[in-house]
Amino acid sequence: MRTTATVLREMGVPGPFAETRPLERVELELDPPGEGELLIRIRAAGLCHSDLSVITGQRPRVMPMALGHEAAGEVVETGPGVDGFAVGDHVVLAFVPACGECRFCLEERPALCEPGAEANGAGTLLGGGMRLHEDGGDIHHHLGVSALADHAVVSARSAVVVPDDLPFEIAALFGCAVLTGAGAVLNTGASALSREGASIAVFGLGGVGLAALLAAKSRRPDVLVAVDAVPEKLELARELGADVTVAAGPDAVDQVREATGGGVDLAVETVGNEVVLAETYAATGRGGTTVTAGLPHPSRKLEIPAISLVAEERTLKGSYLGSCVPSRDIPEFIRMYREGEMPVEKLLSHRLTPDQMNEGFDRLARGEAVRQIVMFDS
Ligand SMILES: NC(=O)c1ccc[n+]([C@@H]2O[C@H](COP(=O)([O-])OP(=O)(O)OC[C@H]3O[C@@H](n4cnc5c(N)ncnc54)[C@H](O)[C@@H]3O)[C@@H](O)[C@H]2O)c1
Ligand SMILES: [Zn+2]
Ligand SMILES: [Zn+2]
Numbered sequence: 001m002r003t004t005a006t007v008l009r010e011m012g013v014p015g016p017f018a019e020t021r022p023l024e025r026v027e028l029e030l031d032p033p034g035e036g037e038l039l040i041r042i043r044a045a046g047l048c049h050s051d052l053s054v055i056t057g058q059r060p061r062v063m064p065m066a067l068g069h070e071a072a073g074e075v076v077e078t079g080p081g082v083d084g085f086a087v088g089d090h091v092v093l094a095f096v097p098a099c100g101e102c103r104f105c106l107e108e109r110p111a112l113c114e115p116g117a118e119a120n121g122a123g124t125l126l127g128g129g130m131r132l133h134e135d136g137g138d139i140h141h142h143l144g145v146s147a148l149a150d151h152a153v154v155s156a157r158s159a160v161v162v163p164d165d166l167p168f169e170i171a172a173l174f175g176c177a178v179l180t181g182a183g184a185v186l187n188t189g190a191s192a193l194s195r196e197g198a199s200i201a202v203f204g205l206g207g208v209g210l211a212a213l214l215a216a217k218s219r220r221p222d223v224l225v226a227v228d229a230v231p232e233k234l235e236l237a238r239e240l241g242a243d244v245t246v247a248a249g250p251d252a253v254d255q256v257r258e259a260t261g262g263g264v265d266l267a268v269e270t271v272g273n274e275v276v277l278a279e280t281y282a283a284t285g286r287g288g289t290t291v292t293a294g295l296p297h298p299s300r301k302l303e304i305p306a307i308s309l310v311a312e313e314r315t316l317k318g319s320y321l322g323s324c325v326p327s328r329d330i331p332e333f334i335r336m337y338r339e340g341e342m343p344v345e346k347l348l349s350h351r352l353t354p355d356q357m358n359e360g361f362d363r364l365a366r367g368e369a370v371r372q373i374v375m376f377d378s
Helices: 049-056 114-122 168-175 177-188 207-218 231-239 252-259 274-282 306-311 326-338 354-365
Strands: 002-008 023-030 037-046 071-078 090-093 132-134 137-141 151-155 159-162 200-203 224-228 244-247 264-269 284-292 315-318 348-352 371-375
Touching: 002 132, 002 151, 002 354, 023 151, 023 354, 037 090, 037 168, 049 354, 071 151, 071 168, 090 168, 159 326, 168 177, 168 326, 168 348, 168 371, 177 207, 177 264, 177 284, 177 326, 200 207, 200 274, 207 224, 207 231, 207 264, 224 231, 224 252, 231 244, 244 252, 252 274, 264 274, 274 284, 348 354, 354 371
Parallel strands: 200 224, 200 264, 224 244, 264 284, 284 315, 348 371
Antiparallel strands: 002 023, 023 132, 037 071, 037 151, 037 371, 071 090, 090 159, 132 137
């Protein structure tokens, strides 16, 4: 069949993207779903900084690539050998397909799935195939999803069934922002929260950071601190429950440490900058834990005082996919949303039409958006 997807042909094209237009809406040939795959009609898809980082070249990927990895839609067709999905099911797509059989999948750490990482690195689906073609050439898949499109073929291992009555524009948020941000706190950071009333700080208040903030709030910390460079983000964080807000800058670390009696128990970094990660680490106190979800350029190195890891028993943990098991955690995070424990609808800052994506990525780069959801209503 034919589908219209959002293709990036070259990384590093300078902005503003509204003028240089690195993203093209292109009609492509889409193969039917192969073994273990699904054809999805995409209904809503978000603009995440990880897509922006492919456009800028901060996250180098193989070109040309069809972008988008945070989405919800409905199953239109199931390929051979698919279990657990039926035509008409509503699904959220997760950005690491989990093979279910490798060492990490068996240890309930599918974010580290080896075949999943290999496929994502190669820009293929989990089975190694590419289903999008243009004039005989292949277009690579972004993270097995490529969902800024009317339709997508994905591995069934990338999809999780969600309730039919959850609006698609909300459901999409669970695919990346909520999975990553809430998971960073509730999964990766869990051991730091075993004490009643622990203090928590979140550095970076985009879609991922504000989802982390909402999850942190659900744990009722004694003090919840939010740090960002954009004043409007600090205002929003206050509305969402931050007790203290701190403007990014040279004395941000001191301010966080002062507000929390010498440093937080758990600090979460969601900016994607190694200097901010060092600050996030510096904001933790004795015995504190730093969780990092941001994705700096692969060449960047982190500098922290090594002795503090030992002498102050501090911990530094990476969090990919929020250390989630999507089939377990997406339903749980949806439950928390529905029971009012995590008002994730507050992350939805803009609704876009498919022709507004270049402008949308400019807005994301300027820090003026939380989650912009592109609606595919046609
Ligand atoms: N680990 C994962 O699985 C995963 C998943 C999704 C996204 N990511 C990464 O997480 C990061 C955040 O993604 P997002 O979509 O929320 O991005 P975003 O652009 O929406 O948010 C980033 C925020 O950081 C703020 N910021 C910029 N400089 C700052 C500074 N010096 N101090 C404090 N805040 C600062 C910006 O104002 C913005 O609010 C990106 O690096 C993205 O690639 C990781
Ligand atoms: Zn993302
Ligand atoms: Zn696996």
